[in-house]
Amino acid sequence: MSFQAPHNTLLIPGPIELDDVVLQSMAHYPESHVSPAFVKTFGETLTLLRRLFQTTNPASQPFVISGSGTLGWDMVASNLIEKGEDALVLHTGYFGDSFAACLETYGVRATQLKAPIGDRPSLEEIQRALVETPRKVVTITHVDTSTGVLSDVKAIAELVRRVSPDTLIIVDGVCSVGCEEIAFDAWDLDAVLTASQKAIGCPPGLSIMMYSGRAMDRFKSRRTPPSSYYASMANWLPIMQNYEALKPSYFATPPTQLIHALHTAVTKITSKQLAERFAIHSQTSDRVKAAVAKLGLTQLAVKPENQSHAMTAIRLPPGLTSADVLPGLLKRGVIFAGGLHREIAPTYIRFGHMGASVTDPGRDDIEKALVALEDAYIEALRAKGLQGQS
Ligand SMILES: Cc1ncc(COP(=O)(O)O)c(C=O)c1O
Structure with a gap:
């Protein structure tokens, strides 16, 4: 019952709808976000996310930040690409428009490759767009929640690596992580962005991301500082690394109860x-x-x-x-x-x-x-x- x-x-x-165990784990007494017990919960959660995203590469970097899925777009736009650079946005619905709008907010030149409603851009069209103009990033909405269109991330990633190897492959997995196959290492992806409230099975409130070593190198070699303060990887990277190494750390207060819920949800998912x-x-x-x-x-x-x-x-x-x-x-x-x-x-x-x-x-x-x-x-x-x- x-x-x-x-x-x-x-x-x-x-x-x-949520499992009782996930909801119950949120009814946790208040904890300091730097207490050993909470640091362990957060650290384990980050490590479990590596399993969920199917990455064993130590260079991959998980981030969990208070915010919704939208924060993932701001993280990409303000850390992995710079003002005036080009992004290719593969559009399969409403969320392509929004990702492009977010990129443009940071001065990025976002070109959308649009398909008729219910369809997706073809591999030939994507190849043409990549060969025509060098792009720093290509974004793919894995499942566009406005249309229910699924993108073939594996095939697109293979194509991008072949025709434009330096382009970062960014996957909006807000409506796919936890229910659609995503093999971060095997598909050689650079970023998968998601949120707590969909197939992962948590309440809303967490932006959950995995970045490749290549993406982190791109961030580290920026010519200009990150163009956001809250979304800056410079601020968050040491925090994520410390939590996973079970060391207390602070940039901005994490939502402790939500992290418990995520720990429970991801433990459940990865136990099978x-x-x-x-x-x-x-x-x-x-x-x-x-x-x-x-x-x-x-x-x-x-x-x-x-x-x-x-x-x-x-x-x-x-x-x-x-x-x-x-x-x-x-x-x-x-x-x-x-x-x-x-x-x-x-x-x-x-x-x-x-x-x-x-x-x-x-x-x-x-x-x-x-x-x-x-x-x-x-x-x-x-x-x-x-x-x-x-
Ligand atoms: C595919 C996709 N991307 C991004 C978002 C934005 O996520 P949020 O509403 O959590 O900010 C959503 C939200 O439904 C989404 O479905």
Whole structure:
């Protein structure tokens, strides 16, 4: 029996439903952030993250900083690239626009390579863009949460290494770390940025990152100082290194209770084979996508290889908007998100299937959501005098 108060099931693409053990570990008495006990918790958490990101290279550097996923963009923009330099942003939805806007805030020249909604830039287009102009960094949104489009990070990384070996490969893994395969060393990535509140299964509030030795060297050889104070690696690097070496250190106060929650969540994830975790997310995603198709509905990402396993972006038929369907879901105890892509927001809904809702055999969140979706959809069609497509 869960101790959590009864509540509607949160199946938006983050924040997500949480395990009791994660929530309970947040109810920790206050600790000094430099006490030996807390230093041990933080240090172990950083080391466990190496396993989650699949890196054994000692040059890889984890960072956990109070903030949301967005802070990861500021870290990249203010430490790994300098004013006037070029970045290539691979755009598969809303979050590409935002990463580009963040880079531009720091004076970086961010060029976006855009694909039609639901699709992703092709390898040929990426190659052309990299050969045309030397780029200091290329950014990839692994799963764009606005469209549910999955990028082929492995293939893009191979291409970048071949045609532009000095370009840093930056992966926005906010909606993928913990549910999609990411092999930091094997794919030769330079940065993977994520946040606590999605597939890792923690409350919001932590920006979680892994950087390669190559990325850290790029930072160390900057001509100009980092262009941010709070997001400066110069300020945070010694702190992360000290915590992992179990030495107390201070730049800015870490959120001690949240670090406990992250420690619990990452301990749980890494106590099993990661491959099993990716497989169960993939199977659940297949089940959801099959149920959506059975209702005669389509996804924003049409091609199966473009479809994320973390979430499903469901297109509504003409005549229906998210405002017609979401209240019916809520009435049945299920919360989905509306659309986020600026051009088509009202025309689709988003179903997040990550973390405890997928991995905990004691929960029936996905089954409940699929029943609620069918009922709410049929109810909305009837209310509008429309026919379903099936
Ligand atoms: C792919 C992606 N990148 C970045 C972000 C920004 O993260 P946050 O809202 O935690 O700042 C999000 C948020 O949903 C996201 O889905």
